[in-house]
Amino acid sequence: METIRLLGTRGSIPISKTRNGGRVDKFGGNTSSIAIEGEEKTIIIDAGSGIKNYTSENPEILLAITHAHDDHVIGLGFWQDAYNPTKRIRVVGDENHLDELRNHYRYDNGFFPVDLENMGGIKEINPINGESLRFGYYELRPIKLNHPQGSTGYIIKAEKKIVGIIFDHEHEPDIGRIGEKDRELIEQIKGCDVVIVDGAYTPEEYCPEKFGLKGINKIGWGHSVDLKIAMMAKMAGIERIVLTHHSPDRDDTQLTKREKELQEIVGREVSLAREGESIII
Ligand SMILES: [Zn+2]
Ligand SMILES: [Zn+2]
Numbered sequence: 001m002e003t004i005r006l007l008g009t010r011g012s013i014p015i016s017k018t019r020n021g022g023r024v025d026k027f028g029g030n031t032s033s034i035a036i037e038g039e040e041k042t043i044i045i046d047a048g049s050g051i052k053n054y055t056s057e058n059p060e061i062l063l064a065i066t067h068a069h070d071d072h073v074i075g076l077g078f079w080q081d082a083y084n085p086t087k088r089i090r091v092v093g094d095e096n097h098l099d100e101l102r103n104h105y106r107y108d109n110g111f112f113p114v115d116l117e118n119m120g121g122i123k124e125i126n127p128i129n130g131e132s133l134r135f136g137y138y139e140l141r142p143i144k145l146n147h148p149q150g151s152t153g154y155i156i157k158a159e160k161k162i163v164g165i166i167f168d169h170e171h172e173p174d175i176g177r178i179g180e181k182d183r184e185l186i187e188q189i190k191g192c193d194v195v196i197v198d199g200a201y202t203p204e205e206y207c208p209e210k211f212g213l214k215g216i217n218k219i220g221w222g223h224s225v226d227l228k229i230a231m232m233a234k235m236a237g238i239e240r241i242v243l244t245h246h247s248p249d250r251d252d253t254q255l256t257k258r259e260k261e262l263q264e265i266v267g268r269e270v271s272l273a274r275e276g277e278s279i280i281i
Contacts (some may be wrong), residue, residue: 001228004035006028006196007053008032014250023253025252027255041137061087082119089121096150147170151167162191166185173229230266241270
């Protein structure tokens with residue numbers, strides 16, 4: 001049995017309120033990070049600002065990075081476990097993204113005053129480059145996602161259940177149609193019990209001109225429309241679909257309303273991720 005902890009559910013930038021002053025304490029303002037706690041080992045996917053207040057009970061930790069955009073790595077330098085020499089943290093990810101992470105956490109580069117290699121809790125940094133990896137009884141299968149500068153999703157086989165974490169991904173741009181690439185993702189997440197997936201935008205936010213609205217077109221920004229991605233997960237037969245990476249412009253009132261709408265259209269299996277939420281599997 002494992003506990004999935006949603007440590008950060010916001011996309012792009014940590015916020016304490018939206019631009020218009022809307023509250024975000026129900027769904028959270030911290031950026032992407034998820035912990036999966038088993039009895040002896042902990043897997044963490046990404047180190048957005050949500051990781052800052054988290055401490056793993058287990059000293060054995062695998063930190064898998066999806067990519068090195070700020071919202072997925074900015075918490076690492078402020079996470080106590082990273083400096084705790086009694087922890088055994090192994091950082092894995094695509095080679096390019098690990099290089100970018102090292103560049104971010106390198107004194108000489110001017111972003112942060114501590115080198116990644118000098119954080120006392122981090123014992124290994126290993127590229128995985130598309131290969132599956134074992135960590136105790138867990139098996140992690142990386143999948144390639146569609147995102148500017150690339151992004152990796154992880155299908156994690158835990159003791160009894162399978163969890164898919166698809167943080168930053170954009171489906172094919174036609175929101176009214178399931179395309180070839182969309183079908184590939186559906187195939188890859190088939191068999192998961194829970195999928196936590198990028199649902200950053202409403203259809204109107206993604207392509208406002210299609211709805212006769214003014215606003216910035218977000219096609220090509222690397223994120224998904226909540227309704228389309230939820231339908232794709234439903235087509236894959238997923239029983240629990242958790243949409244995350246909420247846009248920093250969406251407040252609690254909008255997200256609560258949207259969750260209800262999505263449940264009416266797609267079904268009760270869909271929910272929007274709340275920071276601090278736990279899912280037992
Ligand atoms: Zn992101
Ligand atoms: Zn990103």
